[in-house]
Amino acid sequence: MTLAKTREHVLKIANQRYATKKYDPNKHISDEDWQTILQVGRLSPSSFGYEPWRFILLKDEKLKEAIRPFSWGAINSLDGADKILLILARKDVTYDADYIQHLVAEVKHKPYSPDSPQSQHFKVFQERDLNIQTTEERFDWAARQAYIAMANMMTAATELGIDTCPIEGFNYPQMNQFLAEHQIMDPKHWQIAVMVSFGYRDQPIKPKVRQPLADIYEEI
Structure with a gap:
């Protein structure tokens, strides 16, 4: 594929991606495609490489029905999408957190110390550069990365011919309480950042309407 064709393909995928409101409940994503999508999520960039996310596939039909009353933005997805994914974000990422020690020492296989240059750099980055001081601010920082x-x-799903819809239309306190009560997450460490559905749309694509590039881009 030539570079010009690659550019054309990239824009085609961007135009093909559509926040699907109606799914075909009879179509299902192959295990191979689903694992590819999950691996793309796992390989996504995160600040300092600290991966402050967790992906929860909601499969149980009783659980799906239970969240329906406080998940108005997910109703269409609950009625037809093949996959409903909950994306959690950590609320406890600090330079000296047990999680960071585990990640550095056991995942990245590097020596860990709260006094190391890397740890102290991260401490300054969070506390001074980003002015993150509270648990809620730490969650907000992690949630922004979960969106990446x-x-x-x-995007990976679109490449595979799979449709998606990002979902913020739910009551966050109720969802957090529900996930904690059902022992799906430990509220000491996690909160929900967003949901996203995957499947095959049962509706036509609407042409995208966006602001002109000149209105949102400038060079200085």
Whole structure:
């Protein structure tokens, strides 16, 4: 494929991606495609490589019905999407957190110390540069990164001919309480950042309407 054709393909995928409101419940994603999408999420970039996310596939039909009353934006997806993915974000990422020690020492296989240059750099980055001081601010920072993983998974899905819809239309306190009560997440460490559905649309694509590039881009 020539570079010109590659550019054309990239824009075609961007135009093909559509926030699907109606799915065909009779069509299902292959295991191979689903694992590819998950791997793309896993390989997404995160600040300092600290991966402050977790992906939960909601398969149980009783659980799906249970969240319906406080998940108005997910109703169409619950009625037809093949996959409903909950994306959690950590609320406890600090330079000296047990999670960071585990990630550095056991996943990245590097020596860990809260006094190391890397740890202290991260401490300054969070506390001074980003002015992150509270648990809620740490969650907000992690959630922004979870959205990067979601966007990458949505783009990968589109490449595979799979449709998606990002979902913020739900009551966040109720969802967090529900996930904690059902022992799906430990509220000491996690909160939900966003949901996203995957499947095959049962509706035509609407042409995208966006602001002109000149209105949103400038060079200085």
